[in-house]
Every structure is written in C-alpha cells, then in structure tokens.
Amino acid sequence: MKHQEYEKRGIYPELRKNISFIKEITDGSSDILVNEFITGGIKCALLCCEGMMSSQTTADMVLEPLTGIENQDSPKSLFSYIQTYLLLSTDRTSAENYGDMMRMLHSGFAVLIADGADSALAFGVQGYASRGIQEPSGEGNILGSHEGFVETIRTNMSMLRRRLKTPELVMKLMVKGSSSHTDICLCYMKDRVPQKLLDRIMKSLDEIKLESILSTGYVRPFLEQKNFNLFSSTGLTERPDVLCSKLIEGRAAVLIDGIPYAIIIPRLFCESFHTLDDYAHKPYYSTFLRWIRYGAFVLSVLLPAIYAAIVMYHPELLNSTLLLLLVQEEKNAPLSILTESFLVLLMYEVIREAGVRLPKPVGGSVSIISGLIIGDAAVKSGLVSTPLLTMTALAVLGGLVVPDLNPQITVLRFAFLAAGGIMGLFGISILACIVLTNICGTEDYGFPFTAPLSPFSSKGMEDTAVRIGMRKMQNRGFTVEEYFNE
C-alpha cells in the first residue's frame, strides 16, 4: 500500500479491521509485533516495532499496569483512565490517523489500540541498540573532552544540554524525509542568534523535500547558496564542546538522527584552522600553532605547483647551489616535472583511498607498505626525483594539518600544479585570483566566508591572526552577528 493511501486515513474503530489494515500497510512485516489482550473489559492490542523498543521497559512500564485496569464503560473512558491515572511513560501522545500511528510505531513507541476507539495511544519506550559515546575519530584533541557525537539524536541533544544548562539553549525537533522520517534538530542560543539567520535557516529547511536523509550531505546543499563555491559555508563537527562554543558565538546548528555530526551555520574560512586545544594552551603557543596551520595550508596547495613552475620556467629564483642540486636530480628523471608531479600525487591519492576503503587493520598496513615500497622503488629506479618526492610529501603532509579542508586542498593542489606546470608563476597568479574571488564571494545568510580578514574586523582578528588571553576574551562579548554584512 502506498504512503499516500493511508497517511490521512482515520483509525478504524473495529479492532479486527484495524489490525488487518495495519498488516496490510506493513505488508506483514516481521518486525511489527501485535499483542492482543483484554483490559478494563475491552479488547485491545499493543503494537510494537521489534528492535526499536526496550522489551524490559515495555513489560514493566506499559504491559503490567495496563493489564490491571478495572472494567470500563467504553474504549473512550478506558483511554481517559489511562491518560489520567497511569503515567506509563514520560513521552505520551496519541494518533488520529494511520500516518501518525506508523511514524510512532517505527520510532519505537508502543501503540495501544482498542476495539471501538478511533484513536490510538502511544508511549515512548524506545530502546534500540546504538553506539556508545566514544572519542571523535576525525577531530583530535589533546587537552579537552574526549566525547564525540553519536548516531542517536537524543543522546547528542543531551550532550549539548549537559554543557549548556540554560533555557537560552533551544533545540527544535522536526521531521524530514518522506520515507525516512528522520528527526532533525535545530539548535541555537535564543539570546545570541540573529533572528534573520534563524528565519532563513528555517526557510532553507522547509525547502527540503527529500525522500530520505542519510548523511549531512543531503541537508548541507539546502543550507548553502546555489552558486558554485569551492568551500562550504556550513561547517561540520563531531564534538559537542566545539558545537557549544559555536552556539555561544550566536551560530545555529542542525543535528540529524543517525549521523554523528552537527552542521554549523554559518562557518567561516578561518575556523578551519582553529582547534579546541588552542584555548587550552598559552596564547603565544596557540598563535604559533595557528600560523603553522595557515602556512601548512598554503604549502599544501601551492608547493608542488611552485616547485614545478620554478624549476621549469623561473630557475633564476633559486640560488646557484640549489639550482645545481635540482638540475642534477631532475636530469636523471625520464619524465617531465609536470608528469612526474602528477604521477606522484595521483599515486598518493590512490594509496590514501585504498587505506580509507579497506578494513581498518588492513588499510593502515596497505598505506604504509605501499607508501614505503612504491616510494622507495620509484626513487631508486629513477622514475621520480628525490626533491620532487620530498616536495610532494611535504605538500600532502601539510594538507593533513587542516583535515576540514582536505577535499578542497586535494583538488586545488592538482589545479595549481597544472597551472604552474603549463604557465609558470603567471598561471599560478591567474588561478590564485580566481580561487581568491571564489572564496571571497562565498557568503550565506549575509555572513562573509572570509571574515574577519576581508571584510576586515580588528576584533575578529583577535581570535584569528592571534589568540588573545582568556581574560580579554571574556570581556569581548563576541557574536557572529558582528560579521553580518548586507
């Protein structure tokens, strides 16, 4: 039976017909359990979805109290009695049609139907298996919390609430996905988030008419502008502490059930270079680390391109010793520098992809062995020169310093290499203009992606170019609204 055929249909009062219809809707699905019993002198059935509810809670908190009810005049009075005198669950609701009933059933509610009743009562007894809270795999942290988001949205919401015990933190749940009925939670601090930002996010979320939401990538395009942008103007985090810091700055976030990541709106370019550890170290060391990351990003994108451009077209930029060294190495290589660079970079990408896709115990070994063996063999056979391999390795390593931007870094590295290899520094400059303008043109909800650098904000630079001390920071009263530019 199609979804549209039962979505708004009212519940049949006859229990037999009701149960038959539910079986028809679910096509006799094995995970739908129907337990018929008599209570209060009325025939009833308790419907559950196996694996979505806790059997223990259902037996103790629902079934046992329900079976001991005295005789009632009608199903209506039975339901009224249950609602008034029995607190079977803290999450209680009712359903008037089959659409709502099925949603609750599939969300782990125990649904009570009775002969003669044209509605159903639902009790939250969810208890599905889920992964426990673990350390985030992609956002390393040394001195801070080691908790990361999990797949269960309620657990993620509780992790936020534990860190921000204030009524200003608002978490609004909504359901998206016509088939998946995925819970989505919009989080914000109501006293800090710009109202315009909130209104526009709600409008963007309303545009989602997808059938299912299975990853953040399903939602992010709706929250970002339609133009082609190299970088995403929404961020991702798997750390509740990072998300809390963003919410305090007046941003909004979207949690999606089944995904251990939160989408942060808006995200700025400079934030990719910040880590929570920056606030745990002394400001001078944090500033140093930040500049290391900025430098690593630039190196990772430009180093292979600059190497190719200088060696191929602008050798005068090198001093004589270095030039002689490179000439000596490169003259033995059979391929052109551009081809060599492309081959080495492609080789790295293949090894990386293999390492990611293979099972973990094998993946790591494959990466190390293939890197060592292939790299060593390539140099020894003279296929690749040592300086080029060093430059490529440095560039790749630099990219790993800013994992947030890894996809963009990878593509840009190839693009700049092509530009530098074909047109030298002229090509690199031209491509840099295009990339820079694309980054600067990225703006969602009125927040420029390149703030606080351009448009320049000296206040914003206090936590971008440097990292000021906590004493100064507590008086700063910074919210992202300061970057609002429309």
Place this chain on the structure above:
Amino acid sequence: MNKITLGQFSALMLINDVFALLCLTGGISLWTALGFSVGIVVQFILALPLIRIYGRGKNIEQCGKIAQTAALIGVVLWGGLLFSMLWSTGDIISVPFEKLGKWSRLIMAAIIGAVCVYLSSSGIKAVARSGAIAAAVGALCLTAVAVSSIIDSDMKNLTIQPQDGFFNEMIKGIAIGGGMNALTVLLGYTKGKTVRTATTYIICRLIVTALIIAVGVLVSGGIMDITDFPIVTAAQLTQPFSSQRIDSLFLIVFTVFAVYSIAVQGAAADYLLDCVYPKFKKYRCTAMLALMALVGLMFQGKTHYGVTFAVLGTAVPVIAAICWRIRKAVKS
C-alpha cells in the same frame, strides 16, 4: 549593488593606479612625481562636487541616464586603455609561452580577459573583498622591492633632468588616473563617510605614486634614456640577493594587479550597462570586457598620455555632478 568598505574601495582604486604606474613608459624624474601629485590633487578637486553629492547618500543611479552613459563610456575607454597597457608591457614580462612571439602577448591578454569575465561576473562585493587581500599581498611585495631598492639606488639620479615640463607631467599624471571613472560608480556604494573615504584614497594614492616614482628614479635613473618602462626596469634591477633574482615575483604582482584593474572596470561597466539598458541581461559582463578589449586594440601603439586622455580621466565625475545638479533643478 552591495556596499563595500573604505578599505576595499581604496584597495580597488589603488590597484588600478599602481597598475597604470607599472605600465608607465618614457623617462621619469622627480618632476614626474611632483607633476603626478599635482595631477592627482586636480582630479580630486574636480571630483569633489560629486563626492559631496554622494556624501548625501546619493549614487550614480540618481544622476540620470546621461551621467550613467558618460560613466559607462569612460569606464569602457579606461578598461580598453588598461588592456592596451597590458599588451605593451607584456612584452618585457617573462611568460612561459613567450617563444610564440607577438602571439604570447595576445594569449596573455586573452587569459587575463577570460579571468576578468569570471571575476567581474562574481559581483563587485567578491571582487572588492578579494581585491583587498590581493592589494595587501601586492603592497607587501612592492615594499620588499622598495626596501631592496635602497641597495641598488643611486642618489645622483635624483638630479636627472626631466624629459618633459611640469605641465606635461601633470597632464600625464591625470591621463593615467582614468581609474577615477570607476570612482563615480564605486564611491556611491561605499559604507561610511564618503568625503573621508575619498580623501583617504587620494592621500594613499599620493603616497604610493610618489614612492613608486621615487624608486623608479633612484634605481633606473641612470639608464632612463634606454629604458621603455622605467618602473618595470626598476623592479627588474632591484635584487636583494646576490646569487638569485626575484624578477618573477614582480610578474605575480603585475598579473594580479592587471586582473583586478580590468575586472573592476568590467564590474563597473556591467553595473552601468544595467542602469542604462536594463533589458540587456545575459552576457553583459562578457560583452563589456570584449568591448574593452576591442578598444584596447584600437589604442594599441598610440601614446596614452595626451590631453585627450587627461580629459577622459577627469570628465566623468564632473559630468555626473552637473547632471545631478540639473536634474535637481528641474525637479524643484
């Protein structure tokens, strides 16, 4: 059009002025610096009425179609001049495809033109933001050149005889200040106090112009008679290290400044065309940049420093101010 900040406005205008200075041909002396400075002040004074009008929250849209058309012509002509300067100066800039002879200049200009189409169509806000970053990087590189020029400079060059009289130098200074046409558009959309913004820009322009010409005179003064592009030659002669050359870094500055100078004209022309002829929607930017390239071809081989070009560099703000006054008088 979206609002831009004082810094972004100044950066875009200065990139334009510096690029024109980099492409400067003919001999220069301290008289040039003086003449150019007076020329800048004259341009500022002539643009002052319009700046004050913009100070009341007005912009080119309120100045009427005649002013918009004049500004459009001015911007397109100046954009064409920039293309022409790029072609001329491209000769001495080392690009990988220079083996192609005269085609290399055309390829270089075509690539820059194509990039400008992308930049201009991204909107003035994106160009202004990225231009501010590019200007900061350019300023850093030029400062490095200026500092290292101390080693290669010869103080005797300060006394070299001017090739032209003061008046001619002033006219030349105004003629390479055609970027003021873009001011007619951009200033109306700059946040903050307009007079302050314009004054800040003019002061920065005076300082940058004087500094660049001084470096040019100090470094390439001795060979002024045999060099076509004194500023480019100065940059090429200025080498901070004994065993390596940094000419290629100048190529980066030159390319980036060329891209942004032309892109700003493209974005301004795109906006003005929308004001003048709103029915023209698609490929407006491409059409304007193609027109500029054609104008550039037309100007190719001609000297750009005559009275005609000086008039081009000053007339648009004056016409816009007069148009606004007339419209106001007619309305009241």
